[in-house]
Amino acid sequence: xxxxxxxxxxxxxxxxxxxxxxxxxxxxxxxxxxxxxxxxxxxxxxxxxxxxxxxxxxxxxxxxxxxxxxxxxxxxxxxxxxxxxxxxxxxxxxxxxxxxxxxxxxxxxxxxxxxxxxxxxxxxxxxxxxxxxxxxxxxxxxxxxxxxxxxxxxxxxxxxxxxxxxxxxxxxxxxxxxxxxxxxxxxxxxxxxxxxxxxxxxxxxxxxxxxxxxxxxxxxxxxxxxxxxxxxxxxxxxxxxxxxxxxxxxxxxxxxxxxxxxxxxxxxxxxxxxxxxxxxxxxxx
Amino acid sequence: xxxxxxxxxxxxxxxxxxxxxxxxxxxxxxxxxxxxxxxxxxxxxxxxxxxxxxxxxxxxxxxxxxxxxxxxxxxxxxxxxxxxxxxxxxxxxxxxxxxxxxxxxxxxxxxxxxxxxxxxxxxxxxxxxxxxxxxxxxxxxxxxxxxxxxxxxxxxxxxxxxxxxxxxxxxxxxxxxxxxxxxxxxxxxxxxxxxxxxxxxxxxxxxxxxxxxxxxxxxxxxxxxxxxxxxxxxxxxxxxxxxxxxxxxxxxxxxxxxxxxxxxxxxxxxxxxxxxxxxxxxxxxxxxxxxxxxxxxxxxxxxxx
Ligand SMILES: Nc1ncnc2c1ncn2[C@@H]1O[C@H](COP(=O)(O)OP(=O)(O)OP(=O)(O)O)[C@@H](O)[C@H]1O
Ligand SMILES: [Mg+2]
Numbered sequence: 001x002x003x004x005x006x007x008x009x010x011x012x013x014x015x016x017x018x019x020x021x022x023x024x025x026x027x028x029x030x031x032x033x034x035x036x037x038x039x040x041x042x043x044x045x046x047x048x049x050x051x052x053x054x055x056x057x058x059x060x061x062x063x064x065x066x067x068x069x070x071x072x073x074x075x076x077x078x079x080x081x082x083x084x085x086x087x088x089x090x091x092x093x094x095x096x097x098x099x100x101x102x103x104x105x106x107x108x109x110x111x112x113x114x115x116x117x118x119x120x121x122x123x124x125x126x127x128x129x130x131x132x133x134x135x136x137x138x139x140x141x142x143x144x145x146x147x148x149x150x151x152x153x154x155x156x157x158x159x160x161x162x163x164x165x166x167x168x169x170x171x172x173x174x175x176x177x178x179x180x181x182x183x184x185x186x187x188x189x190x191x192x193x194x195x196x197x198x199x200x201x202x203x204x205x206x207x208x209x210x211x212x213x214x215x216x217x218x219x220x221x222x223x224x225x226x227x228x229x230x231x232x233x234x235x236x237x238x239x240x241x242x243x244x245x246x247x248x249x250x251x252x253x254x255x256x257x258x259x260x261x262x263x264x265x266x267x268x269x270x271x272x273x274x275x276x277x278x279x280x281x282x283x284x285x
Numbered sequence: 286x287x288x289x290x291x292x293x294x295x296x297x298x299x300x301x302x303x304x305x306x307x308x309x310x311x312x313x314x315x316x317x318x319x320x321x322x323x324x325x326x327x328x329x330x331x332x333x334x335x336x337x338x339x340x341x342x343x344x345x346x347x348x349x350x351x352x353x354x355x356x357x358x359x360x361x362x363x364x365x366x367x368x369x370x371x372x373x374x375x376x377x378x379x380x381x382x383x384x385x386x387x388x389x390x391x392x393x394x395x396x397x398x399x400x401x402x403x404x405x406x407x408x409x410x411x412x413x414x415x416x417x418x419x420x421x422x423x424x425x426x427x428x429x430x431x432x433x434x435x436x437x438x439x440x441x442x443x444x445x446x447x448x449x450x451x452x453x454x455x456x457x458x459x460x461x462x463x464x465x466x467x468x469x470x471x472x473x474x475x476x477x478x479x480x481x482x483x484x485x486x487x488x489x490x491x492x493x494x495x496x497x498x499x500x501x502x503x504x505x506x507x508x509x510x511x512x513x514x515x516x517x518x519x520x521x522x523x524x525x526x527x528x529x530x531x532x533x534x535x536x537x538x539x540x541x542x543x544x545x546x547x548x549x550x551x552x553x554x555x556x557x558x559x560x561x562x563x564x565x566x567x568x569x570x571x572x573x574x575x576x577x578x579x580x581x582x583x584x585x586x587x588x589x590x
Binding site (some may be wrong): 162186190191208215 | 301302303305336341376384387391395396400403406416417421426469530
């Protein structure tokens, strides 16, 4: 199933053991760094290349498969084509040199823009993938709750949100298991989920979705009963069953992230141009 | 229709930390027109084995021959530094390959899963039962005929045909779901703990139904925890323990093998233990006639003359 990407895999690497809050902050910083603009196109390329290298190293350390990403990218080819078409007709990239494919005028600039968007997409996917496949869903919600806790001052019901998120995350594997079970039962009744005419395919999906809905509704009402039976009150103050211990490696992680954050902010604000500094002159991008 | 399984292994989540060897070196034959029980504790691999019988799961290695529909993931060797080593990559590739004409296999081997009522989805009972046969390309009239026959067999009468399956009771839902498989007219009917959650009379009815289908010429493979059922209905029993077959015999032989029963967690049926005790005490009881309470009573009566 396609769910394999981004699913938590219980290895025991350094990244897995890192505090979820550190990982969440790290993810945000990496995402920001990926989308900041650093002046010239060449600098963007250099810095995003650097981020890509770090991300690849991190995925090797955390045993998450970087190559599998490309498989999921294969499923997104429609989006890529759309991106390319949109960019060809977008006036903003209609400058500089161009060539023709048949009647259509294509600027080199367009090709560069699209490949750049793709590069960023891959990096973003890889970053998120590392976070989700090394962090248990429960830890993830703790981290989110912690991150949003300042909003408590504004009387935002943080706890209810995080309970909702954690329940949703908690039931993803259950739902996946359930849907696999139903798919197997229907496959035994001659359903082919992979091929067939459009009409058959729609019917096949319906034969999966309806039982899935029914069982989710049952599960959720059972869960509500179970929580109420144990005296769950959404408005009361909650304590933790498991405390996250801050360790030395978390401190190192934070220091590394702080250095990274400072570096990218400086680079983004001062628009430091490596190539002018080195005295290399390149054609305009 | 017979099934021959040779050296079948199945590992879940291979290569991940959650890796789990569910089946190890399974060798067995399900004969034509058999009524075989699959017994074993929770997690012993019954459901895993069952899913191999119609190609829902592909063996990690091994061979299954279902009436000459062959799923063959035998070990593949390659030369490496002058030595013969197993070529896991080639085997994986073979495992991932698409099965040819899988529908013909699925039509021959019908599987009723644990809690089959989850597979209901159509808006009327008759439509839901027709779904399977329709998928296998039967003609409109044939589909309707099969479905009605199947519903009749499970004891659902025509007043139910146009009702929605979701408003039926649990036991009725189960029967409709089972009818959905029977209507496919499989040559081999596989049932994974079909009686779980039914009341005593529902259980009795379902098993009588299965017996009837068997008498009509269908092979039956039944996974169950209930030894009374094994004694009363089954001709052969295959005992699984932690993914291995530890015993394959007739129920009579199985329940008499005290040495084996002592070491496994199986509890023979009370009726049978009682009959054994009576025999030990000197009563001339023919154990092969003991199936349930009434047949034991008959046997006692006969023995005492
Ligand atoms: N989809 C799966 N992914 C990973 N492991 C699985 C999966 N399904 C089963 N297993 C494991 O394989 C082993 C055999 O499971 P299986 O469901 O075949 O047992 P079973 O004999 O049918 O048990 P039960 O009597 O509870 O139905 C178990 O240890 C189980 O944890
Ligand atoms: Mg099972």
